[in-house]
Amino acid sequence: MTGxxxxxxxxxxxxxxxxxxxxxxxxxxxxxxxxxxxxxxxDSAFVATLLTQVFQSGGKRIRPGLVLLTSRAxxxxxxxxxxxxxxxxxxxxxxxxxxLVHDDVxxxxxxxxxxxxxxxxxxxxxxxxxxxxxxxxxxxCLARLMNPAIVGIYGQVLGDLCAGEIKQMNQQFACQxxxxxxxxxxxxxxxxxxxxGCHSGPILNGCGDEVVAAMKSYGTNLGICFQIVxxxxxxxxxxxxxGKPAGGDLAxxxxxAPALFILERKDEVAxxxxxxxxxxxxxxxxxxxxxxxxxxxxxxxxxTVKLARDYAKKSKDELRxxxxxxxxxxxxxxxxxxxxxxR
Amino acid sequence: MTGxxxxxxxxxxxxxxxxxxxxxxxxxxxxxxxxxxxxxxxDSAFVATLLTQVFQSGGKRIRPGLVLLTSRAxxxxxxxxxxxxxxxxxxxxxxxxxxLVHDDVxxxxxxxxxxxxxxxxxxxxxxxxxxxxxxxxxxxCLARLMNPAIVGIYGQVLGDLCAGEIKQMNQQFACQxxxxxxxxxxxxxxxxxxxxGCHSGPILNGCGDEVVAAMKSYGTNLGICFQIVxxxxxxxxxxxxxGKPAGGDLAxxxxxAPALFILERKDEVAxxxxxxxxxxxxxxxxxxxxxxxxxxxxxxxxxTVKLARDYAKKSKDELRxxxxxxxxxxxxxxxxxxxxxxR
Numbered sequence: 022m023t024g025x026x027x028x029x030x031x032x033x034x035x036x037x038x039x040x041x042x043x044x045x046x047x048x049x050x051x052x053x054x055x056x057x058x059x060x061x062x063x064d065s066a067f068v069a070t071l072l073t074q075v076f077q078s079g080g081k082r083i084r085p086g087l088v089l090l091t092s093r094a095x096x097x098x099x100x101x102x103x104x105x106x107x108x109x110x111x112x113x114x115x116x117x118x119x120x121l122v123h124d125d126v127x128x129x130x131x132x133x134x135x136x137x138x139x140x141x142x143x144x145x146x147x148x149x150x151x152x153x154x155x156x157x158x159x160x161x162c163l164a165r166l167m168n169p170a171i172v173g174i175y176g177q178v179l180g181d182l183c184a185g186e187i188k189q190m191n192q193q194f195a196c197q198x199x200x201x202x203x204x205x206x207x208x209x210x211x212x213x214x215x216x217x218g219c220h221s222g223p224i225l226n227g228c229g230d231e232v233v234a235a236m237k238s239y240g241t242n243l244g245i246c247f248q249i250v251x252x253x254x255x256x257x258x259x260x261x262x263x264g265k266p267a268g269g270d271l272a273x274x275x276x277x278a279p280a281l282f283i284l285e286r287k288d289e290v291a292x293x294x295x296x297x298x299x300x301x302x303x304x305x306x307x308x309x310x311x312x313x314x315x316x317x318x319x320x321x322x323x324x325t326v327k328l329a330r331d332y333a334k335k336s337k338d339e340l341r342x343x344x345x346x347x348x349x350x351x352x353x354x355x356x357x358x359x360x361x362x363x364r
Numbered sequence: 365m366t367g368x369x370x371x372x373x374x375x376x377x378x379x380x381x382x383x384x385x386x387x388x389x390x391x392x393x394x395x396x397x398x399x400x401x402x403x404x405x406x407d408s409a410f411v412a413t414l415l416t417q418v419f420q421s422g423g424k425r426i427r428p429g430l431v432l433l434t435s436r437a438x439x440x441x442x443x444x445x446x447x448x449x450x451x452x453x454x455x456x457x458x459x460x461x462x463x464l465v466h467d468d469v470x471x472x473x474x475x476x477x478x479x480x481x482x483x484x485x486x487x488x489x490x491x492x493x494x495x496x497x498x499x500x501x502x503x504x505c506l507a508r509l510m511n512p513a514i515v516g517i518y519g520q521v522l523g524d525l526c527a528g529e530i531k532q533m534n535q536q537f538a539c540q541x542x543x544x545x546x547x548x549x550x551x552x553x554x555x556x557x558x559x560x561g562c563h564s565g566p567i568l569n570g571c572g573d574e575v576v577a578a579m580k581s582y583g584t585n586l587g588i589c590f591q592i593v594x595x596x597x598x599x600x601x602x603x604x605x606x607g608k609p610a611g612g613d614l615a616x617x618x619x620x621a622p623a624l625f626i627l628e629r630k631d632e633v634a635x636x637x638x639x640x641x642x643x644x645x646x647x648x649x650x651x652x653x654x655x656x657x658x659x660x661x662x663x664x665x666x667x668t669v670k671l672a673r674d675y676a677k678k679s680k681d682e683l684r685x686x687x688x689x690x691x692x693x694x695x696x697x698x699x700x701x702x703x704x705x706x707r
Contacts, residue, residue: 067534068527123496127489146470146533149492150526153466156496157522160503164515172507179500183493184411190489191410 037358039081045347046089049102049110053085056111071139071151075118078136084117084218085110087243087355091236092222094348105166105225112162112175113218119155120182122148127186128273135264171221178217185209193274196295198285203278204245211251212244219243235342239352242336247359249329252277254364256316256325262364268309271298278328279321280312290319333360380701382424388690389432392445392453396428399454414482414494418461421479427460427561428453430586430698434579435565437691448509448568455505455518456561462498463525465491470529471616478607514564521560528552536617539638541628546621547588554594555587562586575685582682582695589675590702595620596668597707599659605707611652614641621671622664623655633662676703 043050057076088110092102124130125138126148132138140148156179163175185206192202219240223233254263255270256279263269270277276284276298283294294315302308316322333356343349386393400419431453435445467473468481469491475481483491499522506518528549535545562583566576597606598613599622606612613620619627619641626637637658645651659665676699686692 065527065531068530071530123492126492144533145488147530149466149469149495150529150533152492153495153499154523154526154530156499156503157519157526160499160506160522161515161519163503164507164519165512167510167512169508169510172504176500176504176507179503180497183497183500186493187411187414187490187497190487190493 037354037361039083039086039358042351042354042358043082043086043090045351046086046093049089049093049107050082050086052107053082053089053110053114056107057114068154071143071147072154074142075122075139075151075155078134080114080118080134082114083355083359084113084214087215087240087352088113088218088222090348090352090355091219091239092226094343094346094352095223095228095232095236096226099346099348102222103225106222108162108165109171109218109221109225112159112166113214115155115159115162116175116178116182116214119152119159122152122155124186126152127190128269130265132265166225168225170224174217174221174224178213181209181213185213189275192276194276194298194301195274196276196284196298198281200281203276203281207245207248208241211248212241215244215247216240232342235339239336239339242332242339243356243359246329246332246336246356249278249325249332250360250362253279253322253325253329254362256313257322258363264364268303268313271303271312272309274298274303278325279316282321282324283316283319286319290315329360333357380697380704382426382429382701385694385697385701386425386429386433388694389429389436392432392436392450393425393429395450396425396432396453396457399450400457411497414486414490415497417485418465418482418494418498421477423457423461423477425457426698426702427456427557430558430583430695431456431561431565433691433695433698434562434582435569437686437689437695438566438571438575438579439569442689442691445565446568449565451505451508452514452561452564452568455502455509456557458498458502458505459518459521459525459557462495462502465495465498467529469495470533471612473608475608509568511568513567517560517564517567521556524552524556528556532618535619537619537641537644538617539619539627539641541624543624546619546624550588550591551584554591555584558587558590559583578682578685582679585675585679585682586699586702589672589679589699592621592668592672592675593703593705596622596665596672597705599656599668600665601706607707611646611656614646614655615652617641617646621668622659625664625667626659626662629662633658672703676700 058073089102089106092106092109093099096102121133122139125133126140126145129140130138131141138148139151159175163172166172185208188202188206188209216237217240220233220237223236228236252270255267255277258267260267266272271280280294280298284291294312297303297308297312297315303312336356337353340349340353343352401416432445432449435449435452436442439445464476465482468476469483469488472483473481474484481491482494502518506515509515528551531545531549531552559580560583563576563580566579571579595613598610598620601610603610609615614623623637623641627634637655640646640651640655640658646655679699680696683692683696686695
């Protein structure tokens with residue numbers, strides 16, 4: 022059973038359902054959902070239809086959940102949250118959603134969570150504009166918080182998201198093994214927003230530097246873990262589980278952890294794997310099938326599982342600075358949930 | 365000489381050079397330029413190259429100029445401006461530039477100001493990301509101002525820009541004469557940002573409601589005038605003057621003032637003009653040449669010139685509430701400059 026994240030965790034996984042983990046912040050999550058579904062309505066019925074489509078097409082709301090849980094877990098006496106915490110959760114989901122809509126244009130993706138993307142259902146043009154509209158709404162929320170530290174943090178996130186994608190685009194089909202570059206890209210693309218969401222609530226709560234730094238690190242490590250699992254699932258999951266074709270990253274020349282572990286071997290396996298990439302065989306169904314097989318059978322998947330677990334552990338360790346509570350328990354279990362997810 | 369905006373203005377135009385009009389705020393404009401050229405630099409050399417290309421490819425900096433002139437014209441004793449006014453000017457140009465970069469993706473434009481667009485030189489993907497990065501920088505600037513009123517104003521601008529484009533896209537090749545719709549679209553696409561730029565400085569200055577409202581109206585009317593002239597130039601200017609093919613709006617099914625004046629005649633000329641649009645003849649070189657000829661020879665251009673002059677006059681009239689100064693003089697002359705421009 023090596024090579025799957027859930028090995029030996031069958032009992033734990035049973036309890037790891039996201040709604041149960043977010044139960045301590047159910048009321049706050051409902052406020053976030055109301056905001057997303059109604060407060061974004063424009064005078065144009067067409068725009069309203071578009072936004073409804075974007076938000077109703079699912080999404081696990083992990084990021085707003087993390088904002089609310091870290092906020093309550095670090096609040097004085099675990100007290101109730103202010104409207105500003107809700108806005109923080111909303112803007113975190115808005116940024117995430119906006120970046121997905123633009124990512125789908127950039128990747129020419131037809132499916133997201135098994136549903137047609139905005140670019141496929143309507144057009145690239147409209148998807149660019151819908152993403153812009155969501156980023157605009159996020160900016161309004163951010164500015165409403167009137168907190169210079171949080172403005173700086175989310176400003177960095179917005180820059181990181183773009184810079185991360187630009188870096189990735191600039192390195193397509195490049196086969197040198199650069200773990201630092203891979204981690205920096207994972208921080209830019211994913212962990213930066215996780216980190217912002219996890220330590221901005223404590224900042225609003227007026228927590229001390231130690232708690233703020235620990236929550237920042239919790240979010241960064243969890244975000245890196247999340248991205249590694251994402252990269253892993255692109256290799257191990259079925260197309261049905263992913264809601265899009267498997268092996269899509271490598272087919273686009275994006276070299277992630279399971280591929281890096283093969284490439285760094287510098288042996289015959291690594292050479293033939295590198296040839297599949299360099300000669301663009303991975304852009305064809307037979308080539309990508311061969312590459313997936315190598316990553317699965319030659320330890321690429323297994324070592325990636327271990328790497329994800331390492332970041333999960335680092336993330337959990339940071340929670341020790343919080344007083345015990347149901348909120349802290351959920352933050353701990355969410356790490357396992359994200360580690361063991363299959364989509 | 366009817367049908368050209370500059371008829372009877374040859375002496376005036378001679379003095380209407382933009383650098384001369386912005387001379388009263390030269391020092392402040394230099395600070396804005398420094399900000400745009402250096403404060404946006406990212407850790408990635410490639411991103412820095414991209415941004416430099418975007419900002420060095422010209423642009424007249426009309427919007428930051430208007431921000432600075434309205435700010436000084438309304439400042440107590442015409443006093444010097446604060447760093448916040450500079451940030452306001454920068455963010456106004458950032459939003460404008462970001463929207464141009466995304467517009468070029470949406471319109472599949474190859475040229476802008478006679479230079480290759482980001483989408484043409486690199487790719488649509490990269491242009492989406494560069495636009496996002498510029499919007500992100502604008503959001504950071506906006507939040508730094510820490511002024512809830514201005515945040516609301518620019519939040520509306522960001523929403524308007526997207527909603528305006530979405531509306532336009534949703535009405536392509538629609539031939540019903542809807543002047544209200546045309547004006548609303550012009551406000552969303554252009555006048556909303558002009559208006560924001562012109563009355564936010566007075567708000568920072570703590571001006572009274574009367575001055576703030578007048579500057580808002582000055583900006584709105586000037587913005588509508590600017591958009592009408594833009595629509596006019598698409599019909600009257602040469603491809604060399606435009607830096608892109610003439611007649612591009614109608615070829616894309618975008619119905620602007622010169623076309624609306626023909627369509628509203630409801631006579632034989634209107635019918636054959638409408639057929640050119642409905643049957644998509646305007647998407648071909650011969651069809652667009654015929655449509656341009658009709659707009660020029662049948663009064664579409666002439667009436668549009670008159671419409672632009674009406675908005676220019678409304679704009680100038682609002683300046684009466686300001687005390688006389690070189691800044692007010694420039695604001696008045698800029699109206700003529702934008703009315704009489706040929707590109």
